[in-house]
Amino acid sequence: MVDPIVAARGIHKHFGHLHVLKGVDLEVAERELVFVIGPSGSGKSTLLRCLNRLEEPSAGSVVVDGIDMLDPRTDINHARQRIGMVFQSFNLYPHMTALGNVTLALRKVVGKSRAEADALGMAALERVGLADRAGHTPGQLSGGQQQRVAIARAIALEPRVMLFDEPTSALDPELVGSVLEVMRDLRQSGMTMIVVSHEMGFARNAADRVVFMDHGLIVEQGPPAAIFESPTQERTRAFIGQIQRH
Amino acid sequence: MSTWDRFVETFFNAKVMLKYYPDILSGVVVTIELAVLIIVSGLLAGLALALLRALGIRPLNWLIIFVVDLFRSLPPLVIIVLIYFGLPAADISPSGFVSTWLSLAFVLMAFSEEIFWAGITSIPRGQWEASRSTGLSFGQTLINVILPQAFRLTIPPLTNRTIAITKGTALGTVVAVSEILGQASSAMSNSYNPSPLMMGAAAYVVLFLPVVVAARWIETRFAWKR
Ligand SMILES: Nc1ncnc2c1ncn2[C@@H]1O[C@H](COP(=O)(O)OP(=O)(O)O)[C@@H](O)[C@H]1O
Ligand SMILES: [Mg+2]
Numbered sequence: 001m002v003d004p005i006v007a008a009r010g011i012h013k014h015f016g017h018l019h020v021l022k023g024v025d026l027e028v029a030e031r032e033l034v035f036v037i038g039p040s041g042s043g044k045s046t047l048l049r050c051l052n053r054l055e056e057p058s059a060g061s062v063v064v065d066g067i068d069m070l071d072p073r074t075d076i077n078h079a080r081q082r083i084g085m086v087f088q089s090f091n092l093y094p095h096m097t098a099l100g101n102v103t104l105a106l107r108k109v110v111g112k113s114r115a116e117a118d119a120l121g122m123a124a125l126e127r128v129g130l131a132d133r134a135g136h137t138p139g140q141l142s143g144g145q146q147q148r149v150a151i152a153r154a155i156a157l158e159p160r161v162m163l164f165d166e167p168t169s170a171l172d173p174e175l176v177g178s179v180l181e182v183m184r185d186l187r188q189s190g191m192t193m194i195v196v197s198h199e200m201g202f203a204r205n206a207a208d209r210v211v212f213m214d215h216g217l218i219v220e221q222g223p224p225a226a227i228f229e230s231p232t233q234e235r236t237r238a239f240i241g242q243i244q245r246h
Numbered sequence: 247m248s249t250w251d252r253f254v255e256t257f258f259n260a261k262v263m264l265k266y267y268p269d270i271l272s273g274v275v276v277t278i279e280l281a282v283l284i285i286v287s288g289l290l291a292g293l294a295l296a297l298l299r300a301l302g303i304r305p306l307n308w309l310i311i312f313v314v315d316l317f318r319s320l321p322p323l324v325i326i327v328l329i330y331f332g333l334p335a336a337d338i339s340p341s342g343f344v345s346t347w348l349s350l351a352f353v354l355m356a357f358s359e360e361i362f363w364a365g366i367t368s369i370p371r372g373q374w375e376a377s378r379s380t381g382l383s384f385g386q387t388l389i390n391v392i393l394p395q396a397f398r399l400t401i402p403p404l405t406n407r408t409i410a411i412t413k414g415t416a417l418g419t420v421v422a423v424s425e426i427l428g429q430a431s432s433a434m435s436n437s438y439n440p441s442p443l444m445m446g447a448a449a450y451v452v453l454f455l456p457v458v459v460a461a462r463w464i465e466t467r468f469a470w471k472r
Contacts, residue, residue: 054375080381091376095394104390105380150376157380 005030005192006051006161011060013046013216020046021057022216028161028194033187035203035224036196038213039239044196047213048163051194052083065160081109084154088166090146092138098125098149099134102156110157124156125149128182144175148182155186162186164195198243204228212236259441266433266442273429274449276343280415280425283347285408288354295355296362300388310359317356322414325349330421342421354411361403365396405461413454426450 004027013021020043028034036044049055051062053069053076062069067079092101099121106117125131128148138146147167154162164183168176180202187193187206197203203210203224210227212220212235220233231237247255299310317325330345340348369392377387419428430446 052379054379077378077381077383080379083379085376085379087372087376089370089372091370091372093373093376093391093395095398104377105382108386108390109381153376153380 003030004028005065006194007061007063008047008051009061011047011050011062012058013043013050013055014058020216021050023060024213024216024218026194026211026218028192030160030192031190032208033193033195033206035207035210036194036213037198037203037210037239037243038219042213043216044213045165048085048165048194048196051161051163052080052085054085077109081105081157082160084151084157084159084162086147086150086154086162086164086167088169090138090143090150090170092146092150092153094138097135097137098130098141098152101138101149102153105153105157120156121152124152127155127185128152129178142175143171144178147171147179151179151182151186155191161192161194164193164197166196166198168197168199200228200243212239214239257440257444259437259439262433262437262439262441263445266429266437267445269429269433270426270442270445270449273424273426273446274453276423276428277415277425277449277453280343280347280350280418280423281412284350284354284412284415287347288351288411289358289404289408291351291355292358293362295359296366297388299359299363300366314356314359317352318360320353322349322353322411323417323420325352326417326421342418342423345421346415346418346423346425350411350414350417353414354408357407357411358404361400361407362396365400366392368399369395402461402465405464409454409457409461413450416450426453 006026006028008024008026011021011024011026012019024043024047026034026047036047038044046055050057050060051064051069053062057070060070064079065082067082068074069076069079092098093104096104099118102121102124103112103114103117106112106120107114110117112120122131122134125134128151130145130148130152133141133145133149138149141149147170151167167183168179171179176199180199183193183195183202184206195203195207207224209221210224211218212227212231212233214235220227220231220236227236228240231240295310295314299307326345326349329340329349330342333340333345373391373395374387377391378384382390415423415425416427418425419431422428424432426446426449430442433442434440
């Protein structure tokens with residue numbers, strides 16, 4: 001791969017005696033959308049969290065946009081601006097408005113004035129279709145709207161890479177579509193994305209590559225059609241069969 | 247003289263009350279001074295300890311927990327007596343006022359540290375992660391994301407605990423602080439009449455009832471809405 005924007009090599013992660021990641025290599029090219037699937041507990045979230053160092057890998061290297069994320073000399077707070085993250089449980093700040101959520105890091109980390117931050121924040125809310133909800137607090141928004149605000153909070157910092165950890169798993173089925181639509185727009189704008197999700201329909205028509213993880217290892221990867229229709233590994237086949245039955 | 251007259255003569259004796267009400271008033275002033283000092287220093291110290299504890303430095307946290315548990319388990323009167331009668335042995339002789347202030351401030355520090363800490367730890371981990379993932383530092387996250395949410399949760403228990411401990415200023419009489427109870431009981435022994443005590447009790451009600459009512463209001467006002 002020519003100059004991957006994300007290069008994780010030989011990632012191991014232990015939680016006490018639990019060996020959760022057992023040497024994962026993942027390279028992602030610029031503008032690529034990589035889909036990560038796998039059974040619960042296989043280490044998908046942990047892998048994502050190692051990429052922006054919310055979790056400290058026990059071994060391995062992570063380079064994002066040319067920055068060595070694990071180098072102690074790296075200013076991690078600065079580096080994290082380039083990697084947006086969206087969580088299953090939204091994690092919006094409940095004591096702030098939607099706009100307040102989106103502008104906090106712009107003001108505190110990037111150092112924008114309140115006026116500049118508000119302008120950028122409104123633009124980000126506009127992109128997720130929620131400019132008219134800028135003054136609402138998370139409690140006044142639906143789950144789908146909250147997740148879109150969370151996406152706006154991440155993209156307002158103009159990251160080079162976006163990580164999504166099961167962004168639609170906590171949503172009522174009728175609200176999933178609005179979040180996927182925002183993700184599709186983001187994809188069209190050329191954003192590099194790593195998405196942990198079981199939204200197979202979205203994977204089929206948006207993903208460049210699907211990665212199947214099990215027990216802390218990448219078992220198999222390839223284009224969506226190949227992974228979904230003709231997986232080579234028995235474990236992959238079993239898993240795909242399982243989620244398609246649901 | 248009827249029974250009623252004798253009752254009034256004894257507990258609400260106008261002459262005695264007139265003579266001693268300036269003493270009670272000066273007691274009120276001392277009680278207010280003590281209360282303000284205790285509340286300000288106790289809450290600040292409690293918050294400082296909770297923030298130190300949030301840093302997650304193991305040995306430091308053990309020390310904080312030990313100090314906090316110590317002051318939560320000792321009766322406040324014992325602490326006052328220890329400081330007032332014990333410290334002079336170490337060539338420090340704090341006044342009764344200072345002994346009472348320090349003792350109750352330590353107790354409030356200990357209880358408020360626990361309350362602040364409970365508030366901080368009750369904020370879901372996802373709040374930390376969301377904030378840190380956008381590049382905010384530990385301190386920025388604490389100040390902008392965690393504490394504003396934690397404070398809301400801590401206000402009701404903190405108000406109640408603060409009132410309970412502040413009422414302990416009456417313990418100062420034991421080490422000769424002339425706060426309300428001290429003034430009232432010395433006036434009582436000088437006048438051979440319990441009327442000053444009734445004035446003292448009234449003074450406590452006048453001081454604390456509004457605070458208790460305000461606490462009740464705060465409790466409903468700050469009930470957490472998501
Ligand atoms: N902070 C943690 N401490 C201990 N164990 C953890 C922690 N985070 C995750 N794990 C464990 O690591 C394994 C992988 O978890 P995770 O990465 O969340 O899997 P997935 O996202 O694929 O469901 C699970 O067994 C989980 O219990
Ligand atoms: Mg997960």
